[in-house]
Amino acid sequence: MTKPIRLAVIGMGKIACDQHLPSIAGTQKFELVATVSRDGKPSVDGVQCVRSIEELADSGIGIDAVSICTPPQVRHDIAQFAIEQGWHTMLEKPPGATLAEVIALRDAAKAAGVTLFATWHSRYAAMVEPARAWLRGREIRRAKITWREDVRVWHPGQEWIWQPGGFGVFDPGINALSIITRILPEPLFVTKSQLFFPGNQAAPIAAEVSMRDRKGVPVEMDLDFRQEGPQHWDIDVETDAGTLSLSHGGAKLSIAGVENRSEENAMEGEYPGLYKRFAALVWASVSDVDVSPLRLVADAFLCGRITMVEDFIE
Known part of the structure; x- marks a missing residue:
């Protein structure tokens, strides 16, 4: 059996707490090992919370992947740092503030040999x-x-x-x-x-x-x-x-x-569907970065x- 993917969630706002955390808790494909929040307050009992992705990298916590749930304006630099650590990276929608940011992240992930998943949760309705x-x-x-x-x-x-x-x-x-x-x-x-x-x-x-x-x-x-x-x-x-x-x-x-x-063909839920897809991408060592919705915006x-x-x- 494939070991659970050790995951950190970055940005503990409404969407992370309402959708991401329950979906992670409902699957055996991921193990939530850390959260990142500017206030440093734990969101999940028994799970360490740090204030920044740099602090996460210095913490010694074993990380395989991150799920980035911050506002889009700050997402690129966080995702780029995660890719540089060799962490597989999942982006909440919209995947970035601009098309150029997302394309740059796609290219960086390919060069680093890690998975990048630009998610569109409504496709899993x-x-x-x-x-x-x-x-x-x-x-x-x-x-x-x-x-x-x-x-x-x-x-x-x-x-x-x-x-x-x-x-x-x-x-x-x-x-x-x-x-x-x-x-x-x-x-x-x-x-x-x-x-x-x-x-x-x-x-x-x-x-x-x-x-x-x-x-x-x-x-x-x-x-x-x-x-x-x-x-x-x-x-x-x-x-x-x-x-x-x-x-x-x-x-x-x-x-x-x-x-x-x-x-x-109905999914078991939008966000559980996202995490099912993310696990499959990580295990197959491929990315999924579709920018067509962002391009239309x-x-x-x-x-x-x-x-x-x-x-x-x-």
Whole structure:
């Protein structure tokens, strides 16, 4: 039996505590041996916590891999340091603040002979793979992404999300892009975008993005952080055999109005699926660094027309 991979989690914010720690605890493929947090306060009983990745390297703790859950603005230097230690590295989404950072990390990991995994957790939602399989070979006519959520509910106190490199509404929006780039057979290109910036913030609170694939199929995306009441994480794809609808972030699937309840190929959960994949990559000594969702976000900013809206006050 392969020994558990000795893992440290770096950045003990909401996503690490809510998703990563339970997923690690639920698998025998990893052994959590350390956490890294600026306050140095232990998050898991019996697991040592240090204040920085440099302190982790000097601690003498045996480390095989790290999972980096910091905000994207500081992720590159931490990941580069981890790669230099020979540690396999898993990146929360988005994998970096810029495309250049992620490509540099990919090249560094290849040169060092370690695994780099740029994760897209929404691709591991239960119905994403069934949706991809159903769309294969069908004529796709158009698609619409509606990703509207209340930032005060889902990102309370997360000031980094409003800073340059924090992505604003594209932080959840990139989840939709990770799904659409997985289920559609052709690559997508941004044709135009409208970005709505609060007067007091450096990242958009809403966006409207028009895309097409290389066959000319239109894909429209509507993102908004100001949604109150029902939240929307939906993708609709119109085809020659009816409309496929993914809802609840990819957890539910209906085709031509009929809900698909098949559990075939369904993952056991988004983050458990990520750790299952990370272990497989480490054991196979390969990397998985798909930048297509991040590239579309970058292009949305490149093509974007900026409209200023009212200040955002949490």
